[in-house]
Amino acid sequence: MQRQPSPGPGSSSKNKVWDKLKSDSRAKGSPLYSELSAIRLERSWKKLEGLQRNAKIGIPEIARQYELAKIEWSLHDIFVIATPSSLNRAVFPSDEVKRKHAVVIESLRRLAGPPEEDVADWFTVEARLLYAKLLFSIGDSEEFMLVLKCLNLEEEHRAEAEWPIHARRLHAECMAMSAWSCVQRTLTLLENAAQQRNSQEVLDALQKAISTSLLYLEDLECSFGGGAAPGSKLITIGAAVSDWLEEILCTAPLLYLALGLTDVAVQTFRKIMEASPSRFSAGLRLRAAGQLSLTLLRAFPQSYTEDATELHTSCDIGLDWMSQADARRQECRREELVRAVCIAEQLVREGAVESRFPKDKAGHDIWYGSQASAVYDVAVLALANRDQIELASLLEHSLRYAFDDEHMWIQFGLSLMCCGRFEHAQVVLRQCLAQHAHSKEAALLVCKLCTVHIPNAAEAVRYASALVAKHPKMAAGHLALGLAFVLQSRQISTDEARQQAINKSLESLHTAQELDSGNPVITLYLSLQLANQRRIADSMEVLLELLQKDPTHMLALWLAILLQTSLKNYTDAETLCSRALYEYPHDEQFLLLRVKIDADARGPAAALVTAKSYISEQQLHRLPLEAQSRLWLFLAELFLQNEQGKDAGECLEKVGDTTTAEYLYLRGRVKLLEKRFKDAGALLEAVLAQDPQHVPSMLALVYIYMHSGNLDMAEHYTSQALAVEPCNHFAWARRGAVLQRKLNHEHTAECFINAIHLESTQPAMPFNDIPIIF
Structure with missing residues (x-):
C-alpha cells in the first residue's frame, strides 16, 4: 500500500523542523570535512580509503558524512548507468545490478527513514535525497516523487543559510530528475504540441530545476571557489557539475524552443547568463550566451534591421560588457544579440589559453575546439552586415587564442574587407599565407585585394602565379591570374608589353573555363577580354552561353549592350537596355547606357530628350549622392556635345564633389566652348x-x-x-x-x-x- 505524506507540507510543525536545521560549524571548519566534501563532489572515491581511519575518530558528524560517502561510492555503478541520455531511452540498471547492491540499498533506506517522518538533521536530509536519486535511477518514479514531496524543499527553504554543499548538490540533481520525469510523462516524445504549451506543470518543474541548479553553483563557488581551509583540496570543475545539472541547464531552454515557447527560452538563457560568475558556472553561461545568440538570430530576424534604436557599443569588448549585460533592459533584440555574443566572447577569453606560444597545447586544442571556434562563428553570423567594425575588433582579439587557426585569420580578413579597411586586410591575409602557405582562400582574397581594391598588378600576378603553381587544377586560381594580367595590361604603356599581358590573360581565362565551364564569372571576363581585343563575334558567342543560363546577370547584360552598340545594332541594344532597366529599375548605369545609345544613334539633342524622360530631378534625389553626381556629370557631357555650355554649367553646379578628375575635365570643356x-x-x-x-x-x-x-x-x-x-x-x-x-x-x-x-x-x-x- 502506498505511503501517504504527513499532512500540510507547509505546516507550522514542518517549518519548526526546518528552523532547527543548521550544519555543524565544528565539522564545517575542519580540514577533514573540506577534504571529504571535495572527494564527494569530485566523486574521486579511491581517496576515501585514505580517510577511513581519521573518519572513525574525532567529530561524529564527519563519521556520518563518511558513511554516506561510502554508500554513494557503492551505488556509483547505478548512477553511471542512469545518465540523462540513457534514461531518455528508458535504460535502467538490470536486476543483477540491483541484487549486487541490495545490501547498500537497504542500508540507505534505513538511514533515510520513512518519508513521512520529519527530518531531524541535515544528515537525514542528505540520506533521503540520495535515496530519492537512487529510486529514480532504478526506475521507481512514484516512490521518488513521494520522497521529494515529503521533504518539502520549496522556495522558502532555498534561502536557508548554511546548507551543506552535498545537500545542495543532491537537491539540485533530484530537482533535475523530477523535471526530466515530468517532461517524459507529460510531453510523450514531444507529441501534441498544443497540450505541451499549456502544460504548466512541465514549465514549473523546469524552472525549479534551473533555479535550484544555479543556486547550487553559487554555493559551490562560495564554499570552494576562493580557496578552502588549510590542508583541504580544491575540487575540479567537471566533476562538481554533474551530467544531470548540465543536462537540465542546457536542455530546458531547447525544450521551450521545441514547444514554440521562444520568449520563455530567451528568458531562461538570460537567467543562466546572469548566474553569479564563477569557474563552475562559466561553461554553462558560455553555452547559454551562444545559444541565446543563435535563438535571437533565428527567431527574430526582422528585429535586427530596425532603424528606430541606434546600437551603442564599444569596440573595446572587455569586462565592461559583463557589468552592462542585463539583457532584460535592452531596447531592442539587435542590441541584445550583440551583447550576448560579446558576453560569450568575454567568457571564452577568461578561459583561454593563448595559442601563439601555448604552454598547454593539448589544453588549448580541447578548449578551442569545444568552445571558442563556435562562439566566433556565431559572432560572424550575428554581426556580419550589421556592425562590421565591432566584428573586426572581436575577431582581432580571437587571434590571441587562435593564432594557428587558418579559418579565424580568413574571417578576420573578410571582416576588415567588409569595413573597407583594405590595407589592414591585406596585412592580415598575407600573415595567414605566411603561416598557411597552401591556403587557397587566403591566396584568392589577397589576389582580389591586389586586383580590385588596392590595384597593384605586379603583386596580383605574383600571388596568383604562386596559387596556380601550387593548385594547377584550381579554376579560381587561373581566373585570378587572368584578371591580374587584365589589370597589368591596363597599367602598361608600351605596346609590346601590353600585348604580352593581354595574351597571358586570355590564356589564363581559357584555362579557367576549361576547368570550370559553368562558372559565370570566368565566362564573363573571358568575353570581356575578347571584346577589348575587338573580337566581337567571339566575345558574343561566349557571352550568349552565360545569358542563356542566367538572363538577368547584371554585368553580362551590361556587356551584351556594349557589344550590340559596337556592332551598331542600336535597336537590339535599346531592347536589351530596356530589359535591363526592367530588372534593375534604379541602376544608374543602365540609365546612362540608354541615353548614350540615343546619343550615338540619333545625336545629342535626341539623347537629351530621352534623358528627360528617364531621369527626372525627383528620381535623382532618391539616388545616393555619388550616383546623383555621376548623372549630373553625364547630363553636362550631353549638353556640351549639343554645344549648350550654360546648361552644362548648371548641371555641374549640382555636382557634390567638385575635386574629381571628371568634374574638372568638364569645367575645362565649358571653358573651351567659351573660347577661354x-x-x-x-x-x-x-x-x-x-x-x-x-x-x-x-x-x-x-x-x-x-x-x-x-x-x-x-x-x-x-x-x-x-x-x-x-x-x-x-x-x-x-x-x-x-x-x-x-x-x-x-x-x-x-x-x-x-x-x-x-x-x-x-x-x-x-x-x-x-x-x-x-
Whole structure:
C-alpha cells in the first residue's frame, strides 16, 4: 500500500523542523570535512580509503558524512548507468545490478527513514535525497516523487543559510530528475504540441530545476571557489557539475524552443547568463550566451534591421560588457544579440589559453575546439552586415587564442574587407599565407585585394602565379591570374608589353573555363577580354552561353549592350537596355547606357530628350549622392556635345564633389566652348596632375595646342593618349589631324585608317567601364 505524506507540507510543525536545521560549524571548519566534501563532489572515491581511519575518530558528524560517502561510492555503478541520455531511452540498471547492491540499498533506506517522518538533521536530509536519486535511477518514479514531496524543499527553504554543499548538490540533481520525469510523462516524445504549451506543470518543474541548479553553483563557488581551509583540496570543475545539472541547464531552454515557447527560452538563457560568475558556472553561461545568440538570430530576424534604436557599443569588448549585460533592459533584440555574443566572447577569453606560444597545447586544442571556434562563428553570423567594425575588433582579439587557426585569420580578413579597411586586410591575409602557405582562400582574397581594391598588378600576378603553381587544377586560381594580367595590361604603356599581358590573360581565362565551364564569372571576363581585343563575334558567342543560363546577370547584360552598340545594332541594344532597366529599375548605369545609345544613334539633342524622360530631378534625389553626381556629370557631357555650355554649367553646379578628375575635365570643356583656352588648359593640366591616364583631357589639350599652333605638344599628347588606350578611335583621328598639319602624309593616312577601323567597332561606352568583381 502506498505511503501517504504527513499532512500540510507547509505546516507550522514542518517549518519548526526546518528552523532547527543548521550544519555543524565544528565539522564545517575542519580540514577533514573540506577534504571529504571535495572527494564527494569530485566523486574521486579511491581517496576515501585514505580517510577511513581519521573518519572513525574525532567529530561524529564527519563519521556520518563518511558513511554516506561510502554508500554513494557503492551505488556509483547505478548512477553511471542512469545518465540523462540513457534514461531518455528508458535504460535502467538490470536486476543483477540491483541484487549486487541490495545490501547498500537497504542500508540507505534505513538511514533515510520513512518519508513521512520529519527530518531531524541535515544528515537525514542528505540520506533521503540520495535515496530519492537512487529510486529514480532504478526506475521507481512514484516512490521518488513521494520522497521529494515529503521533504518539502520549496522556495522558502532555498534561502536557508548554511546548507551543506552535498545537500545542495543532491537537491539540485533530484530537482533535475523530477523535471526530466515530468517532461517524459507529460510531453510523450514531444507529441501534441498544443497540450505541451499549456502544460504548466512541465514549465514549473523546469524552472525549479534551473533555479535550484544555479543556486547550487553559487554555493559551490562560495564554499570552494576562493580557496578552502588549510590542508583541504580544491575540487575540479567537471566533476562538481554533474551530467544531470548540465543536462537540465542546457536542455530546458531547447525544450521551450521545441514547444514554440521562444520568449520563455530567451528568458531562461538570460537567467543562466546572469548566474553569479564563477569557474563552475562559466561553461554553462558560455553555452547559454551562444545559444541565446543563435535563438535571437533565428527567431527574430526582422528585429535586427530596425532603424528606430541606434546600437551603442564599444569596440573595446572587455569586462565592461559583463557589468552592462542585463539583457532584460535592452531596447531592442539587435542590441541584445550583440551583447550576448560579446558576453560569450568575454567568457571564452577568461578561459583561454593563448595559442601563439601555448604552454598547454593539448589544453588549448580541447578548449578551442569545444568552445571558442563556435562562439566566433556565431559572432560572424550575428554581426556580419550589421556592425562590421565591432566584428573586426572581436575577431582581432580571437587571434590571441587562435593564432594557428587558418579559418579565424580568413574571417578576420573578410571582416576588415567588409569595413573597407583594405590595407589592414591585406596585412592580415598575407600573415595567414605566411603561416598557411597552401591556403587557397587566403591566396584568392589577397589576389582580389591586389586586383580590385588596392590595384597593384605586379603583386596580383605574383600571388596568383604562386596559387596556380601550387593548385594547377584550381579554376579560381587561373581566373585570378587572368584578371591580374587584365589589370597589368591596363597599367602598361608600351605596346609590346601590353600585348604580352593581354595574351597571358586570355590564356589564363581559357584555362579557367576549361576547368570550370559553368562558372559565370570566368565566362564573363573571358568575353570581356575578347571584346577589348575587338573580337566581337567571339566575345558574343561566349557571352550568349552565360545569358542563356542566367538572363538577368547584371554585368553580362551590361556587356551584351556594349557589344550590340559596337556592332551598331542600336535597336537590339535599346531592347536589351530596356530589359535591363526592367530588372534593375534604379541602376544608374543602365540609365546612362540608354541615353548614350540615343546619343550615338540619333545625336545629342535626341539623347537629351530621352534623358528627360528617364531621369527626372525627383528620381535623382532618391539616388545616393555619388550616383546623383555621376548623372549630373553625364547630363553636362550631353549638353556640351549639343554645344549648350550654360546648361552644362548648371548641371555641374549640382555636382557634390567638385575635386574629381571628371568634374574638372568638364569645367575645362565649358571653358573651351567659351573660347577661354588659357583657363581650359589650366583645368585640363590639373586633371592630368590628378589622373595621368585621363585620355579625354589629353585629347582636349591636343585641340588647344593645335589651335595655338604648338603641333609638337599636340603630337606628344596624342602619343600619350594612344599609349593608354590604343583602341581609342578619337585619339587616332586627332593624331592624323596633327600629322596632316605637319605634312606627314604617309602616317596621316595610316592614322585615319586606324580611326575608321576602330570606330566601326567602338561601343557606346568603354568595355573597361565594367568593373572587375570576383
